[in-house]
Amino acid sequence: MPHSLLTWDDLASRARAVPDATIAYGADAMQKVDVWLPKGKAPHRTVLMVHGGCWQTTIADRRLMDWVADDLRRAGYAVWNIDYRGVDRAGGGYPGTFADAAAAADALRTHAARFGLDTSRVVAVGHSAGGHLALWLAGRPRLPATSPLATRDPLRIAHVISLGGLPDLEATAASPDNGCGTGVVAKLVGTGRPDPYDDTSVPRLLPLGVPQELVNGRADRIIPFRMATDYVARAHAAGDHATLHEVRDTGHVELVTPDTAAWAETKRLIAAAFARRK
Template sequence: MRPWGILGAMLMAAGVAEAEPAPLAAYMEQARVQPDATVRYGAEPSQVVEVFLPKGRGPHPVVVLLHGGCYRKQFEGLPQTSGIAADLARRGLAVWNVEYRRLGEPGAGYPGTFQDVAAAVDLIRVEAPRHGLDPSRVVTLGHSAGGHLALWAAARHRLPADSPLHRPDPVRIRAVVSLAGIGDLDGQGDVFSRACGADTFPQVLGDPRRLADTSPSELLPTGARVVMVHGAYDHVMPPFTGLEYARKARAAGDAAEVVTLPDAGHFDVVVPTTAAWREVAAIVERAAKADP
Protein backbone atom coordinates (compact mmCIF):
# COMPACT_ATOMS: atom_id res chain seq x y z
CA MET A 1 0.00 0.00 0.00
CA ARG A 2 1.21 3.51 -0.76
CA PRO A 3 2.28 5.45 2.36
CA TRP A 4 -0.81 7.64 2.10
CA GLY A 5 -3.20 4.72 1.63
CA ILE A 6 -4.63 4.62 5.15
CA LEU A 7 -5.28 8.35 5.31
CA GLY A 8 -6.77 8.39 1.83
CA ALA A 9 -9.08 5.48 2.60
CA MET A 10 -10.37 7.21 5.72
CA LEU A 11 -11.13 10.39 3.84
CA MET A 12 -12.79 8.76 0.84
CA ALA A 13 -14.99 6.67 3.11
CA ALA A 14 -16.20 9.73 4.99
CA GLY A 15 -19.15 10.52 2.75
CA VAL A 16 -20.19 11.91 -0.61
CA ALA A 17 -21.05 15.52 -1.28
CA GLU A 18 -23.06 16.86 -4.19
CA ALA A 19 -19.73 17.35 -5.94
CA GLU A 20 -17.30 14.62 -4.91
CA PRO A 21 -14.48 16.01 -2.73
CA ALA A 22 -11.01 15.63 -4.21
CA PRO A 23 -9.27 12.42 -3.09
CA LEU A 24 -5.73 12.29 -1.78
CA ALA A 25 -4.53 11.05 -5.17
CA ALA A 26 -5.65 14.31 -6.79
CA TYR A 27 -3.28 16.11 -4.44
CA MET A 28 -0.34 13.71 -4.54
CA GLU A 29 -0.28 13.17 -8.30
CA GLN A 30 -0.16 16.81 -9.39
CA ALA A 31 2.41 17.79 -11.98
CA ARG A 32 5.34 19.70 -10.53
CA VAL A 33 5.88 23.31 -11.62
CA GLN A 34 9.47 24.52 -11.61
CA PRO A 35 10.19 27.58 -9.42
CA ASP A 36 11.85 30.78 -10.57
CA ALA A 37 14.59 30.40 -8.00
CA THR A 38 15.76 28.14 -5.17
CA VAL A 39 17.21 29.44 -1.91
CA ARG A 40 18.90 27.41 0.82
CA TYR A 41 18.63 28.36 4.50
CA GLY A 42 20.70 25.46 5.87
CA ALA A 43 22.91 22.54 4.94
CA GLU A 44 20.33 19.77 5.30
CA PRO A 45 18.57 18.53 2.13
CA SER A 46 15.16 19.77 3.29
CA GLN A 47 16.35 23.23 4.30
CA VAL A 48 15.32 24.84 1.04
CA VAL A 49 12.81 27.36 -0.29
CA GLU A 50 11.38 27.37 -3.81
CA VAL A 51 10.60 30.92 -4.97
CA PHE A 52 7.80 31.74 -7.41
CA LEU A 53 7.79 35.31 -8.67
CA PRO A 54 5.17 37.46 -10.40
CA LYS A 55 5.94 39.65 -13.36
CA GLY A 56 7.37 43.07 -12.67
CA ARG A 57 10.13 44.38 -10.44
CA GLY A 58 8.21 44.63 -7.19
CA PRO A 59 8.56 44.91 -4.31
CA HIS A 60 5.92 42.19 -4.16
CA PRO A 61 3.79 40.99 -1.24
CA VAL A 62 5.07 37.61 -0.04
CA VAL A 63 3.09 34.44 0.66
CA VAL A 64 4.97 31.94 2.81
CA LEU A 65 3.55 28.58 1.72
CA LEU A 66 3.83 25.65 4.14
CA HIS A 67 2.72 22.23 2.93
CA GLY A 68 1.07 19.57 5.06
CA GLY A 69 1.51 15.81 5.18
CA CYS A 70 1.26 14.82 8.85
CA TYR A 71 4.77 16.24 9.44
CA ARG A 72 6.08 13.10 7.72
CA LYS A 73 8.66 12.81 4.97
CA GLN A 74 6.79 10.25 2.86
CA PHE A 75 4.04 12.69 1.93
CA GLU A 76 6.51 14.95 0.06
CA GLY A 77 5.28 18.56 -0.14
CA LEU A 78 6.99 20.92 -2.57
CA PRO A 79 5.91 19.05 -5.72
CA GLN A 80 2.29 19.09 -4.57
CA THR A 81 2.22 22.78 -3.64
CA SER A 82 4.12 24.03 -6.70
CA GLY A 83 0.89 24.34 -8.71
CA ILE A 84 -0.84 26.63 -6.25
CA ALA A 85 2.42 28.57 -5.78
CA ALA A 86 2.56 29.23 -9.51
CA ASP A 87 -1.10 30.27 -9.53
CA LEU A 88 -0.53 32.80 -6.75
CA ALA A 89 2.48 34.20 -8.62
CA ARG A 90 0.26 34.75 -11.65
CA ARG A 91 -1.97 36.80 -9.34
CA GLY A 92 0.86 39.17 -8.49
CA LEU A 93 2.17 37.55 -5.30
CA ALA A 94 5.66 36.30 -4.60
CA VAL A 95 5.54 32.82 -3.07
CA TRP A 96 8.11 31.52 -0.61
CA ASN A 97 7.41 27.76 -0.78
CA VAL A 98 9.14 26.32 2.29
CA GLU A 99 10.47 22.82 2.79
CA TYR A 100 11.36 21.78 6.33
CA ARG A 101 12.63 18.71 8.13
CA ARG A 102 9.89 16.15 8.68
CA LEU A 103 9.58 12.94 10.70
CA GLY A 104 11.85 10.40 9.08
CA GLU A 105 14.69 12.91 8.64
CA PRO A 106 17.52 13.65 11.10
CA GLY A 107 16.76 16.66 13.25
CA ALA A 108 13.02 16.68 12.58
CA GLY A 109 10.47 17.39 15.29
CA TYR A 110 11.25 19.65 18.22
CA PRO A 111 13.12 21.91 17.90
CA GLY A 112 14.36 21.30 14.34
CA THR A 113 11.13 21.55 12.36
CA PHE A 114 10.16 24.79 14.08
CA GLN A 115 13.65 26.23 13.78
CA ASP A 116 13.54 25.47 10.06
CA VAL A 117 10.30 27.38 9.55
CA ALA A 118 11.61 30.33 11.53
CA ALA A 119 14.91 30.45 9.63
CA ALA A 120 13.16 30.18 6.26
CA VAL A 121 10.76 33.01 7.08
CA ASP A 122 13.48 35.30 8.40
CA LEU A 123 15.51 34.76 5.22
CA ILE A 124 12.89 36.80 3.37
CA ARG A 125 14.40 39.98 4.79
CA VAL A 126 17.86 39.00 3.53
CA GLU A 127 16.70 37.92 0.07
CA ALA A 128 14.22 40.75 -0.45
CA PRO A 129 16.43 42.99 -2.63
CA ARG A 130 17.49 40.09 -4.85
CA HIS A 131 13.95 38.88 -5.58
CA GLY A 132 11.91 42.08 -5.27
CA LEU A 133 10.13 41.09 -2.05
CA ASP A 134 8.36 43.32 0.44
CA PRO A 135 9.20 42.08 3.97
CA SER A 136 6.54 44.38 5.42
CA ARG A 137 3.77 42.53 3.56
CA VAL A 138 4.17 38.86 4.46
CA VAL A 139 1.31 36.42 4.94
CA THR A 140 1.52 32.73 5.75
CA LEU A 141 -0.54 30.09 3.99
CA GLY A 142 -0.45 26.53 5.29
CA HIS A 143 -2.36 23.31 4.75
CA SER A 144 -3.08 20.75 7.48
CA ALA A 145 0.19 20.32 9.43
CA GLY A 146 1.42 23.33 7.47
CA GLY A 147 -1.62 25.24 8.69
CA HIS A 148 -0.37 24.73 12.23
CA LEU A 149 3.10 25.93 11.22
CA ALA A 150 1.60 28.96 9.44
CA LEU A 151 -0.24 29.98 12.62
CA TRP A 152 2.87 29.32 14.71
CA ALA A 153 5.06 31.42 12.40
CA ALA A 154 2.76 34.38 13.04
CA ALA A 155 2.95 33.83 16.80
CA ARG A 156 6.65 33.16 17.35
CA HIS A 157 7.50 36.78 18.14
CA ARG A 158 5.79 36.07 21.48
CA LEU A 159 8.20 33.28 22.41
CA PRO A 160 10.24 33.88 25.57
CA ALA A 161 13.94 34.54 25.06
CA ASP A 162 14.88 31.26 26.76
CA SER A 163 12.89 29.13 24.29
CA PRO A 164 14.99 27.04 21.87
CA LEU A 165 12.63 28.35 19.17
CA HIS A 166 13.23 32.04 19.89
CA ARG A 167 14.92 34.21 17.27
CA PRO A 168 15.58 37.94 17.74
CA ASP A 169 13.67 40.36 15.53
CA PRO A 170 11.60 37.84 13.55
CA VAL A 171 9.87 38.83 10.31
CA ARG A 172 6.35 39.80 11.33
CA ILE A 173 3.38 38.15 9.69
CA ARG A 174 0.44 40.43 8.87
CA ALA A 175 -2.11 37.67 8.13
CA VAL A 176 -2.51 33.89 8.21
CA VAL A 177 -4.67 31.74 5.96
CA SER A 178 -4.82 28.33 7.58
CA LEU A 179 -6.28 25.56 5.40
CA ALA A 180 -7.54 22.77 7.64
CA GLY A 181 -4.81 23.69 10.10
CA ILE A 182 -4.61 22.96 13.80
CA GLY A 183 -4.32 25.94 16.12
CA ASP A 184 -4.68 24.17 19.47
CA LEU A 185 -2.33 21.19 19.73
CA ASP A 186 -3.57 20.33 23.20
CA GLY A 187 -7.32 20.68 22.68
CA GLN A 188 -7.46 19.36 19.10
CA GLY A 189 -4.45 17.09 18.80
CA ASP A 190 -6.61 14.02 19.15
CA VAL A 191 -8.75 15.12 16.17
CA PHE A 192 -5.72 15.54 13.92
CA SER A 193 -4.18 12.28 15.15
CA ARG A 194 -7.15 10.20 14.03
CA ALA A 195 -5.96 10.66 10.46
CA CYS A 196 -2.22 11.05 10.98
CA GLY A 197 -1.64 8.56 13.78
CA ALA A 198 -1.70 8.67 17.57
CA ASP A 199 2.10 8.90 17.64
CA THR A 200 2.22 12.09 15.55
CA PHE A 201 2.50 14.75 18.24
CA PRO A 202 4.53 12.60 20.64
CA GLN A 203 7.06 12.28 17.81
CA VAL A 204 6.90 15.94 16.80
CA LEU A 205 7.08 17.39 20.31
CA GLY A 206 8.67 14.65 22.42
CA ASP A 207 7.40 16.25 25.64
CA PRO A 208 3.91 17.70 26.32
CA ARG A 209 5.50 20.60 28.19
CA ARG A 210 6.65 21.89 24.79
CA LEU A 211 3.08 22.83 23.91
CA ALA A 212 3.80 26.20 25.52
CA ASP A 213 6.00 27.31 22.62
CA THR A 214 4.58 25.22 19.77
CA SER A 215 0.78 25.48 20.08
CA PRO A 216 -0.52 28.72 18.50
CA SER A 217 -3.35 28.91 21.03
CA GLU A 218 -0.75 29.21 23.80
CA LEU A 219 0.85 32.24 22.13
CA LEU A 220 -2.21 34.45 21.58
CA PRO A 221 -2.65 37.28 20.81
CA THR A 222 -0.39 37.49 17.77
CA GLY A 223 -1.60 40.70 16.14
CA ALA A 224 -2.04 38.90 12.81
CA ARG A 225 -5.40 38.61 11.08
CA VAL A 226 -6.40 34.94 10.80
CA VAL A 227 -8.69 33.18 8.34
CA MET A 228 -9.40 29.53 9.16
CA VAL A 229 -10.56 27.75 5.99
CA HIS A 230 -12.16 24.30 6.10
CA GLY A 231 -13.96 22.10 3.63
CA ALA A 232 -17.44 21.16 4.80
CA TYR A 233 -16.52 17.50 4.24
CA ASP A 234 -13.07 17.62 5.83
CA HIS A 235 -12.74 14.69 8.23
CA VAL A 236 -9.11 15.44 9.14
CA MET A 237 -9.77 18.89 10.59
CA PRO A 238 -13.53 19.54 10.43
CA PRO A 239 -14.90 23.10 10.46
CA PHE A 240 -15.64 23.06 14.20
CA THR A 241 -11.89 23.01 14.90
CA GLY A 242 -11.40 26.28 13.05
CA LEU A 243 -14.39 27.80 14.83
CA GLU A 244 -12.94 26.91 18.21
CA TYR A 245 -9.55 28.42 17.41
CA ALA A 246 -11.09 31.57 15.93
CA ARG A 247 -13.12 32.08 19.11
CA LYS A 248 -9.96 31.84 21.20
CA ALA A 249 -8.13 34.26 18.92
CA ARG A 250 -10.96 36.80 19.05
CA ALA A 251 -11.23 36.47 22.82
CA ALA A 252 -7.52 37.31 23.02
CA GLY A 253 -8.03 40.40 20.87
CA ASP A 254 -7.03 39.18 17.40
CA ALA A 255 -9.11 39.44 14.22
CA ALA A 256 -10.19 35.94 13.17
CA GLU A 257 -12.81 34.45 10.90
CA VAL A 258 -13.80 31.04 9.58
CA VAL A 259 -14.66 30.18 5.98
CA THR A 260 -16.37 26.85 5.31
CA LEU A 261 -16.32 25.73 1.69
CA PRO A 262 -19.28 23.60 0.54
CA ASP A 263 -18.62 20.33 -1.29
CA ALA A 264 -14.93 20.46 -0.35
CA GLY A 265 -12.90 17.92 1.57
CA HIS A 266 -9.38 18.03 2.98
CA PHE A 267 -7.52 18.29 -0.32
CA ASP A 268 -9.72 20.47 -2.55
CA VAL A 269 -8.23 23.58 -0.97
CA VAL A 270 -4.75 22.79 -2.33
CA VAL A 271 -5.55 21.50 -5.83
CA PRO A 272 -5.38 24.46 -8.25
CA THR A 273 -8.10 23.19 -10.60
CA THR A 274 -10.86 23.15 -7.94
CA ALA A 275 -13.50 25.74 -7.13
CA ALA A 276 -12.33 25.56 -3.51
CA TRP A 277 -8.82 26.64 -4.46
CA ARG A 278 -10.14 29.60 -6.44
CA GLU A 279 -11.90 30.80 -3.29
CA VAL A 280 -8.76 30.24 -1.23
CA ALA A 281 -6.63 32.13 -3.75
CA ALA A 282 -8.99 35.11 -3.60
CA ILE A 283 -8.76 35.11 0.22
CA VAL A 284 -4.95 35.00 0.09
CA GLU A 285 -4.80 37.75 -2.51
CA ARG A 286 -6.99 40.05 -0.42
CA ALA A 287 -4.94 39.36 2.72
CA ALA A 288 -1.61 39.97 1.00
CA LYS A 289 -2.63 43.11 -0.87
CA ALA A 290 -4.70 44.75 1.88
CA ASP A 291 -3.59 48.05 3.32
CA PRO A 292 -1.77 47.76 6.67
Protein backbone atom coordinates in the same frame (compact mmCIF):
# COMPACT_ATOMS: atom_id res chain seq x y z
CA MET B 1 -21.86 15.59 1.04
CA PRO B 2 -20.39 15.65 -2.46
CA HIS B 3 -20.50 12.51 -4.55
CA SER B 4 -16.77 12.58 -5.16
CA LEU B 5 -13.98 14.45 -3.43
CA LEU B 6 -10.60 15.04 -5.02
CA THR B 7 -7.76 12.67 -4.16
CA TRP B 8 -4.03 13.32 -3.99
CA ASP B 9 -3.67 11.33 -7.21
CA ASP B 10 -6.11 13.71 -8.89
CA LEU B 11 -3.85 16.61 -8.00
CA ALA B 12 -0.57 14.83 -8.80
CA SER B 13 -1.82 13.84 -12.26
CA ARG B 14 -1.91 17.48 -13.34
CA ALA B 15 0.96 19.06 -15.24
CA ARG B 16 3.49 20.38 -12.75
CA ALA B 17 5.22 23.74 -13.17
CA VAL B 18 8.70 24.48 -11.82
CA PRO B 19 9.87 27.30 -9.55
CA ASP B 20 12.14 30.09 -10.70
CA ALA B 21 14.82 29.36 -8.11
CA THR B 22 15.61 27.18 -5.10
CA ILE B 23 17.72 28.40 -2.18
CA ALA B 24 19.20 26.49 0.75
CA TYR B 25 19.01 27.76 4.31
CA GLY B 26 20.85 24.76 5.79
CA ALA B 27 22.83 21.66 4.88
CA ASP B 28 19.99 19.13 4.98
CA ALA B 29 18.24 18.23 1.74
CA MET B 30 14.94 19.39 3.22
CA GLN B 31 16.27 22.79 4.26
CA LYS B 32 15.24 24.40 1.00
CA VAL B 33 12.90 27.10 -0.27
CA ASP B 34 11.40 27.27 -3.76
CA VAL B 35 10.97 30.79 -5.11
CA TRP B 36 8.18 31.54 -7.60
CA LEU B 37 8.44 34.96 -9.25
CA PRO B 38 5.74 36.73 -11.25
CA LYS B 39 6.22 38.84 -14.32
CA GLY B 40 6.32 42.56 -13.80
CA LYS B 41 8.38 45.02 -11.84
CA ALA B 42 9.61 44.40 -8.32
CA PRO B 43 9.04 44.64 -5.44
CA HIS B 44 6.59 41.76 -5.57
CA ARG B 45 3.77 41.05 -3.16
CA THR B 46 5.01 37.94 -1.38
CA VAL B 47 3.20 34.90 -0.02
CA LEU B 48 5.06 32.67 2.42
CA MET B 49 3.74 29.16 1.80
CA VAL B 50 3.95 26.16 4.15
CA HIS B 51 3.05 22.63 3.08
CA GLY B 52 1.40 20.02 5.28
CA GLY B 53 1.74 16.26 5.49
CA CYS B 54 1.23 15.66 9.22
CA TRP B 55 4.68 17.18 9.92
CA GLN B 56 6.21 14.11 8.22
CA THR B 57 8.61 14.34 5.30
CA THR B 58 7.64 10.92 3.96
CA ILE B 59 4.03 12.09 3.52
CA ALA B 60 4.65 15.42 1.80
CA ASP B 61 7.22 18.06 1.00
CA ARG B 62 7.10 21.52 -0.54
CA ARG B 63 6.35 20.11 -4.01
CA LEU B 64 2.79 19.44 -2.86
CA MET B 65 2.21 23.18 -3.20
CA ASP B 66 3.62 23.51 -6.74
CA TRP B 67 0.21 23.84 -8.39
CA VAL B 68 -1.13 26.63 -6.18
CA ALA B 69 2.29 28.33 -6.07
CA ASP B 70 2.26 28.47 -9.87
CA ASP B 71 -1.31 29.74 -9.83
CA LEU B 72 -0.32 32.58 -7.50
CA ARG B 73 2.72 33.37 -9.65
CA ARG B 74 0.43 33.69 -12.66
CA ALA B 75 -1.80 35.99 -10.61
CA GLY B 76 1.09 38.36 -9.91
CA TYR B 77 2.38 37.19 -6.53
CA ALA B 78 5.80 35.96 -5.52
CA VAL B 79 5.72 32.75 -3.49
CA TRP B 80 8.31 31.74 -0.90
CA ASN B 81 7.48 28.02 -0.57
CA ILE B 82 9.38 26.59 2.38
CA ASP B 83 10.40 23.08 3.32
CA TYR B 84 11.50 21.68 6.67
CA ARG B 85 12.61 18.45 8.34
CA GLY B 86 9.63 16.41 9.46
CA VAL B 87 9.43 14.48 12.69
CA ASP B 88 10.38 11.31 10.79
CA ARG B 89 13.72 12.73 9.65
CA ALA B 90 16.99 13.08 11.57
CA GLY B 91 17.00 16.51 13.19
CA GLY B 92 13.22 16.90 12.90
CA GLY B 93 10.71 17.04 15.73
CA TYR B 94 11.46 19.43 18.57
CA PRO B 95 13.15 21.79 18.13
CA GLY B 96 14.28 21.01 14.57
CA THR B 97 10.98 21.21 12.69
CA PHE B 98 10.14 24.55 14.28
CA ALA B 99 13.68 25.90 13.93
CA ASP B 100 13.63 24.98 10.24
CA ALA B 101 10.33 26.76 9.63
CA ALA B 102 11.67 29.83 11.43
CA ALA B 103 14.98 29.83 9.54
CA ALA B 104 13.21 29.35 6.21
CA ALA B 105 10.91 32.28 6.98
CA ASP B 106 13.76 34.55 8.03
CA ALA B 107 15.67 33.62 4.87
CA LEU B 108 12.95 35.46 2.94
CA ARG B 109 14.24 38.70 4.37
CA THR B 110 17.86 37.72 3.67
CA HIS B 111 17.15 37.08 -0.03
CA ALA B 112 14.48 39.75 -0.54
CA ALA B 113 16.70 42.15 -2.47
CA ARG B 114 17.98 39.39 -4.75
CA PHE B 115 14.49 38.34 -5.81
CA GLY B 116 12.68 41.67 -5.50
CA LEU B 117 10.43 40.56 -2.64
CA ASP B 118 8.39 43.06 -0.64
CA THR B 119 8.84 42.19 3.03
CA SER B 120 6.70 45.05 4.32
CA ARG B 121 3.55 42.93 4.18
CA VAL B 122 4.07 39.17 4.03
CA VAL B 123 1.00 36.93 3.93
CA ALA B 124 1.52 33.39 5.21
CA VAL B 125 -0.55 30.53 3.76
CA GLY B 126 -0.31 27.05 5.23
CA HIS B 127 -2.13 23.81 4.49
CA SER B 128 -3.01 21.15 7.09
CA ALA B 129 0.05 20.77 9.37
CA GLY B 130 1.43 23.73 7.46
CA GLY B 131 -1.55 25.75 8.69
CA HIS B 132 -0.28 25.16 12.21
CA LEU B 133 3.24 26.21 11.23
CA ALA B 134 2.04 29.31 9.36
CA LEU B 135 0.10 30.47 12.42
CA TRP B 136 3.05 29.58 14.64
CA LEU B 137 5.34 31.71 12.48
CA ALA B 138 3.00 34.65 13.00
CA GLY B 139 3.13 34.02 16.75
CA ARG B 140 6.93 33.85 17.02
CA PRO B 141 7.25 37.31 18.61
CA ARG B 142 5.19 35.93 21.53
CA LEU B 143 7.33 32.87 22.21
CA PRO B 144 8.47 32.54 25.83
CA ALA B 145 11.89 34.11 26.29
CA THR B 146 13.10 30.85 27.81
CA SER B 147 12.23 28.86 24.69
CA PRO B 148 15.11 27.70 22.49
CA LEU B 149 12.87 28.68 19.56
CA ALA B 150 12.74 32.36 20.53
CA THR B 151 14.71 34.77 18.32
CA ARG B 152 15.35 38.48 18.62
CA ASP B 153 14.02 39.65 15.28
CA PRO B 154 11.69 37.16 13.56
CA LEU B 155 10.21 37.91 10.15
CA ARG B 156 6.98 39.79 10.68
CA ILE B 157 3.88 38.09 9.28
CA ALA B 158 1.09 40.55 8.50
CA HIS B 159 -1.75 38.10 7.79
CA VAL B 160 -2.22 34.32 8.06
CA ILE B 161 -4.47 31.99 6.06
CA SER B 162 -4.77 28.44 7.36
CA LEU B 163 -6.20 25.85 4.95
CA GLY B 164 -7.61 22.89 6.85
CA GLY B 165 -5.08 23.48 9.61
CA LEU B 166 -4.31 21.89 12.97
CA PRO B 167 -3.42 24.94 15.07
CA ASP B 168 -4.19 23.47 18.51
CA LEU B 169 -1.69 20.68 19.13
CA GLU B 170 -3.23 19.76 22.48
CA ALA B 171 -6.61 19.24 20.82
CA THR B 172 -4.96 17.30 18.00
CA ALA B 173 -3.23 14.99 20.46
CA ALA B 174 -6.58 14.32 22.12
CA SER B 175 -8.49 13.70 18.88
CA PRO B 176 -8.08 10.19 17.43
CA ASP B 177 -10.35 11.15 14.54
CA ASN B 178 -7.82 13.58 13.07
CA GLY B 179 -6.17 12.22 9.95
CA CYS B 180 -2.64 12.63 11.28
CA GLY B 181 -3.21 10.49 14.36
CA THR B 182 -2.24 11.43 17.90
CA GLY B 183 1.23 9.90 18.23
CA VAL B 184 2.83 12.32 15.80
CA VAL B 185 2.17 15.25 18.13
CA ALA B 186 4.42 13.83 20.84
CA LYS B 187 7.24 13.54 18.30
CA LEU B 188 6.61 17.13 17.20
CA VAL B 189 6.50 18.82 20.61
CA GLY B 190 9.11 16.66 22.32
CA THR B 191 8.92 14.86 25.62
CA GLY B 192 10.54 15.32 28.99
CA ARG B 193 9.88 19.05 29.11
CA PRO B 194 7.68 20.60 31.84
CA ASP B 195 5.20 21.97 29.27
CA PRO B 196 5.86 20.88 25.68
CA TYR B 197 2.99 22.98 24.35
CA ASP B 198 3.97 26.40 25.67
CA ASP B 199 6.12 27.24 22.64
CA THR B 200 4.64 24.88 20.03
CA SER B 201 0.82 25.06 20.13
CA VAL B 202 -0.66 28.22 18.65
CA PRO B 203 -3.40 28.84 21.25
CA ARG B 204 -0.68 29.20 23.88
CA LEU B 205 0.68 32.18 21.92
CA LEU B 206 -2.65 34.01 21.56
CA PRO B 207 -3.29 36.80 20.89
CA LEU B 208 -1.13 36.75 17.78
CA GLY B 209 -2.04 40.34 16.96
CA VAL B 210 -2.47 39.68 13.23
CA PRO B 211 -5.62 38.84 11.23
CA GLN B 212 -6.20 35.12 10.79
CA GLU B 213 -8.38 33.43 8.18
CA LEU B 214 -9.27 29.75 8.36
CA VAL B 215 -10.53 28.10 5.17
CA ASN B 216 -12.02 24.67 5.84
CA GLY B 217 -13.97 22.20 3.77
CA ARG B 218 -17.15 21.01 5.37
CA ALA B 219 -16.58 17.56 3.84
CA ASP B 220 -12.94 17.31 4.93
CA ARG B 221 -12.41 13.73 6.13
CA ILE B 222 -8.88 14.37 7.39
CA ILE B 223 -9.28 17.42 9.62
CA PRO B 224 -12.41 17.52 11.82
CA PHE B 225 -14.32 20.76 11.25
CA ARG B 226 -14.52 21.42 14.99
CA MET B 227 -10.78 22.07 15.04
CA ALA B 228 -11.43 25.25 13.08
CA THR B 229 -14.47 26.39 15.04
CA ASP B 230 -12.78 25.70 18.40
CA TYR B 231 -9.64 27.59 17.44
CA VAL B 232 -11.55 30.61 16.13
CA ALA B 233 -13.50 30.75 19.41
CA ARG B 234 -10.26 30.73 21.40
CA ALA B 235 -8.71 33.40 19.17
CA HIS B 236 -11.77 35.62 19.60
CA ALA B 237 -11.68 35.13 23.37
CA ALA B 238 -8.06 36.28 23.35
CA GLY B 239 -8.94 39.41 21.37
CA ASP B 240 -7.66 38.36 17.96
CA HIS B 241 -9.38 38.89 14.63
CA ALA B 242 -10.00 35.38 13.29
CA THR B 243 -12.55 34.35 10.68
CA LEU B 244 -13.67 30.90 9.59
CA HIS B 245 -14.60 30.45 5.92
CA GLU B 246 -16.57 27.26 5.39
CA VAL B 247 -16.54 25.82 1.89
CA ARG B 248 -19.28 23.32 1.08
CA ASP B 249 -18.68 20.10 -0.84
CA THR B 250 -14.98 20.42 -0.18
CA GLY B 251 -12.46 18.00 1.27
CA HIS B 252 -8.77 18.32 2.12
CA VAL B 253 -7.21 18.14 -1.35
CA GLU B 254 -9.46 20.82 -2.83
CA LEU B 255 -7.89 23.34 -0.46
CA VAL B 256 -4.63 23.29 -2.45
CA THR B 257 -6.00 22.60 -5.91
CA PRO B 258 -6.41 25.42 -8.46
CA ASP B 259 -9.84 25.93 -10.02
CA THR B 260 -11.74 24.81 -6.92
CA ALA B 261 -14.16 26.89 -4.88
CA ALA B 262 -11.86 26.58 -1.87
CA TRP B 263 -8.81 27.89 -3.71
CA ALA B 264 -10.86 30.71 -5.26
CA GLU B 265 -11.84 31.75 -1.73
CA THR B 266 -8.23 31.63 -0.61
CA LYS B 267 -7.12 33.78 -3.55
CA ARG B 268 -9.83 36.28 -2.66
CA LEU B 269 -8.53 36.39 0.92
CA ILE B 270 -4.94 36.81 -0.25
CA ALA B 271 -5.92 39.75 -2.45
CA ALA B 272 -7.88 41.33 0.42
CA ALA B 273 -4.96 40.82 2.80
CA PHE B 274 -2.60 42.74 0.52
CA ALA B 275 -5.21 45.45 -0.01
CA ARG B 276 -5.40 46.19 3.74
CA ARG B 277 -3.80 49.36 4.97
CA LYS B 278 -0.33 48.80 6.33
